[in-house]
Amino acid sequence: xxxxxxxxxxxxxxxxxxxxxxxxxxxxxxxxxxxxxxxxxxxxxxxxxxxxxxxxxxxxxxxxxxxxxxxxxxxxxxxxxxxxxxxxxxxxxxxxxxxxxxxxxxxxxxxxxxxxxxxxxxxxxxxxxxxxxxxxxxxxxxxxxxxxxxxxxxxxxxxxxxxxxxxxxxxxxxxxxxxxxxxxxxxxxxxxxxxxxxxxxxxxxxxxxxxxxxxxxxxxxxxxxxxxxxxxxxxxxxxxxxxxxxxxxxxxxxxxxxxxxxxxxxxxxxxxxxxxxxxxxxxxxxxxxxxxxxxxxxxxxxxxxxxxxxxxx
Amino acid sequence: xxxxxxxxxxxxxxxxxxxxxxxxxxxxxxxxxxxxxxxxxxxxxxxxxxxxxxxxxxxxxxxxxxxxxxxxxxxxxxxxxxxxxxxxxxxxxxxxxxxxxxxxxxxxxxxxxxxxxxxxxxxxxxxxxxxxxxxxxxxxxxxxxxxxxxxxxxxxxxxxxxxxxxxxxxxxxxxxxxxxxxxxxxxxxxxxxxxxxxxxxxxxxxxxxxxxxxxxxxxxxxxxxxxxxxxxxxxxxxxxxxxxxxxxxxxxxxxxxxxxxxxxxxxx
Numbered sequence: 001x002x003x004x005x006x007x008x009x010x011x012x013x014x015x016x017x018x019x020x021x022x023x024x025x026x027x028x029x030x031x032x033x034x035x036x037x038x039x040x041x042x043x044x045x046x047x048x049x050x051x052x053x054x055x056x057x058x059x060x061x062x063x064x065x066x067x068x069x070x071x072x073x074x075x076x077x078x079x080x081x082x083x084x085x086x087x088x089x090x091x092x093x094x095x096x097x098x099x100x101x102x103x104x105x106x107x108x109x110x111x112x113x114x115x116x117x118x119x120x121x122x123x124x125x126x127x128x129x130x131x132x133x134x135x136x137x138x139x140x141x142x143x144x145x146x147x148x149x150x151x152x153x154x155x156x157x158x159x160x161x162x163x164x165x166x167x168x169x170x171x172x173x174x175x176x177x178x179x180x181x182x183x184x185x186x187x188x189x190x191x192x193x194x195x196x197x198x199x200x201x202x203x204x205x206x207x208x209x210x211x212x213x214x215x216x217x218x219x220x221x222x223x224x225x226x227x228x229x230x231x232x233x234x235x236x237x238x239x240x241x242x243x244x245x246x247x248x249x250x251x252x253x254x255x256x257x258x259x260x261x262x263x264x265x266x267x268x269x270x271x272x273x274x275x276x277x278x279x280x281x282x283x284x285x286x287x288x289x290x291x292x293x294x295x296x297x298x299x300x301x302x303x304x305x306x307x308x309x310x311x312x313x
Numbered sequence: 314x315x316x317x318x319x320x321x322x323x324x325x326x327x328x329x330x331x332x333x334x335x336x337x338x339x340x341x342x343x344x345x346x347x348x349x350x351x352x353x354x355x356x357x358x359x360x361x362x363x364x365x366x367x368x369x370x371x372x373x374x375x376x377x378x379x380x381x382x383x384x385x386x387x388x389x390x391x392x393x394x395x396x397x398x399x400x401x402x403x404x405x406x407x408x409x410x411x412x413x414x415x416x417x418x419x420x421x422x423x424x425x426x427x428x429x430x431x432x433x434x435x436x437x438x439x440x441x442x443x444x445x446x447x448x449x450x451x452x453x454x455x456x457x458x459x460x461x462x463x464x465x466x467x468x469x470x471x472x473x474x475x476x477x478x479x480x481x482x483x484x485x486x487x488x489x490x491x492x493x494x495x496x497x498x499x500x501x502x503x504x505x506x507x508x509x510x511x512x513x514x515x516x517x518x519x520x521x522x523x524x525x526x527x528x529x530x531x532x533x534x535x536x537x538x539x540x541x542x543x544x545x546x547x548x549x550x551x552x553x554x555x556x557x558x559x560x561x562x563x564x565x566x567x568x569x570x571x572x573x574x575x576x577x578x579x580x581x
Binding site for chain 1: 323324325326364369370371372373374398415541542543544545546547548549550551552553554555556561562564569
């Protein structure tokens with residue numbers, strides 16, 4: 001009972017995607033590196049690296065450290081700044097028939113608004129992803145993502161100037177992620193991305209100091225998958241807007257788990273570093289897996305985890 | 314993943330087979346791998362990014378520099394120091410085992426600058442020495458006269474000495490004086506061999522800084538190879554950047570712009 005090519009097609013709020021798989025922000029640059037391995041046209045969308053108003057050099061090295069089933073990073077939002085991204089990176093991506101989701105970051109509301117206004121005029125930018133959850137910069141980022149009122153104010157300010165749908169990327173480093181999710185939904189967010197990395201640390205036994213020059217960093221990879229699933233499961237039950245799920249996805253089975261938890265699409269981060277072909281591999285495996293499951297469209301699975309659980313209580 | 318029906322790219326993921334894997338000095342292992350990757354054009358100083366099996370820990374690939382290439386036998390040789398979870402996994406591999414290898418990666422040592430009859434000085438420290446071996450072979454093939462200065466901690470840490478000696482004059486230092494001259498390798502730089510056209514260096518940061526100080530105001534063309542913790546190895550994650558003298562915002566990536574840089578191109 002194969003329905004062929006439409007099995008993976010999803011509606012992500014206002015966006016129609018040919019499949020629900022996209023590389024996550026910060027793990028794929030602006031696409032150039034991985035285009036040397038495969039045709040990026042196969043991707044459902046591309047979430048580009050965080051863009052700030054000014055160029056940023058980022059943090060000193062070491063910027064990465066390995067942990068059990070994961071990694072810590074403290075890159076520090078290194079990027080060439082919005083002007084160069086608009087002049088070189090986004091036009092380069094126009095050769096692909098793939099919607100671009102532009103991740104934007106800043107230290108003040110004015111910075112975010114400035115970048116949002118500029119970036120949403122690029123012809124291939126289909127949506128913005130508001131980064132209120134970067135744990136690795138001293139000002140901004142996560143400070144906007146840990147207080148529901150501040151998160152809502154920023155969302156509303158950016159929504160006012162954004163000419164494309166606005167997704168807000170939530171931080172898991174909070175006591176109650178549901179409160180933040182509801183606040184940004186009320187402020188006008190068109191969708192959510194969750195989760196960003198968890199704050200963590202490693203200490204070097206030789207130097208007796210933190211491995212990362214930034215001391216702490218963001219934990220990603222399979223280690224955080226259960227946390228991401230739990231948070232998406234909680235949030236998807238109380239918000240109406242769609243969720244791009246992410247956190248340690250390594251396989252098509254993982255993708256289905258995220259859909260069952262309540263995600264409408266998924267982003268692949270750390271796994272790109274382990275296997276440069278992970279996104280096309282997962283897309284191909286998803287087709288097969290859904291065929292085995294007898295599922296006509298992956299969207300049918302969305303939130304089945306909690307709908308099922310509720311039916312039995 | 315590369316399959317034989319598709320055209321071979323400049324870099325790709327290959328499954329290589331372990332031909333031999335054995336210790337050659339204290340904590341230093343030599344692994345010979347066979348497979349299609351060895352037929353690609355490999356520059357000395359380039360590296361490969363190896364997966365540590367399918368386990369979740371270690372999760373990330375490990376960058377290891379290429380020590381030697383034999384295209385006819387379809388073999389690459391890697392020398393690595395066993396010091397963490399990843400390299401302990403490599404040391405557990407036996408002949409016939411398969412390894413997932415991404416490469417060849419990075420920008421290596423330019424070898425076509427050197428003209429026949431010119432002299433090159435190759436300076437290596439510890440686990441920075443292996444890529445200089447393939448470099449020396451390539452330079453020799455171009456008719457360049459090579460001299461090697463190699464520094465180790467002590468006698469039991471030394472490796473590839475006979476192999477280097479077969480290619481050109483080779484001087485050794487050890488920190489405790491158990492082999493060669495006592496001291497650090499940069500102590501050997503001086504006298505006539507200092508003034509050669511080309512200098513190539515790979516080793517710990519203090520060694521590279523000493524080389525930079527010695528050659529700052531000279532006519533020699535100096536190339537240095539850097540080591541840095543890496544994520545993706547292909548230029549996407551920005552884990553392994555270094556700053557440049559140009560400006561606060563100008564940076565280079567060790568994994569793609571390097572690991573080899575010309576002296577002065579980056580801040581040490």
